[in-house]
Amino acid sequence: MKQKIVIQLSISCDKHRSKALTLASRAAGVTSMAITGAARDQLEVVSDGVDPVCLVSCLRKKLGHTHVIKVEEVKKPEEKKKDEPKPAMPVPVYPPAYYYQPSYYHHQYQPPHMVVCEEQPNNWRTM
Numbered sequence: 001m002k003q004k005i006v007i008q009l010s011i012s013c014d015k016h017r018s019k020a021l022t023l024a025s026r027a028a029g030v031t032s033m034a035i036t037g038a039a040r041d042q043l044e045v046v047s048d049g050v051d052p053v054c055l056v057s058c059l060r061k062k063l064g065h066t067h068v069i070k071v072e073e074v075k076k077p078e079e080k081k082k083d084e085p086k087p088a089m090p091v092p093v094y095p096p097a098y099y100y101q102p103s104y105y106h107h108q109y110q111p112p113h114m115v116v117c118e119e120q121p122n123n124w125r126t127m
Contacts, residue, residue, distance in 0.1 A: 002074040005052045007043045010065040
């Protein structure tokens with residue numbers, strides 16, 4: 001269960017604020033933290049399974065006076081996409097198949113002509 005813990009701190013300088021953030025980040029299960037409030041004296045921690053009393057006692061040992069302002073459950077925001085119906089997948093439209101008309105001039109393969117040469121012997125006498 002995620003919870004949001006707001007802790008009042010009695011700090012006045014940036015050094016103590018960074019120290020408070022460091023101590024809060026060491027706790028197991030802390031997902032986010034921030035310094036909030038008008039005087040920047042509140043530590044807001046979002047965690048999953050962190051005991052707020054143990055976190056405050058740890059901060060008291062190191063920083064001094066601290067106390068818990070509120071602890072509330074973090075709810076997931078309602079998703080509107082689940083309520084709305086999903087649009088249907090568009091059906092692809094294919095163009096009609098193209099048929100090529102047969103050619104009027106049908107060229108048939110003809111092998112090259114065979115040429116036969118007969119050699120005649122040089123027994124002709126020329127006068």
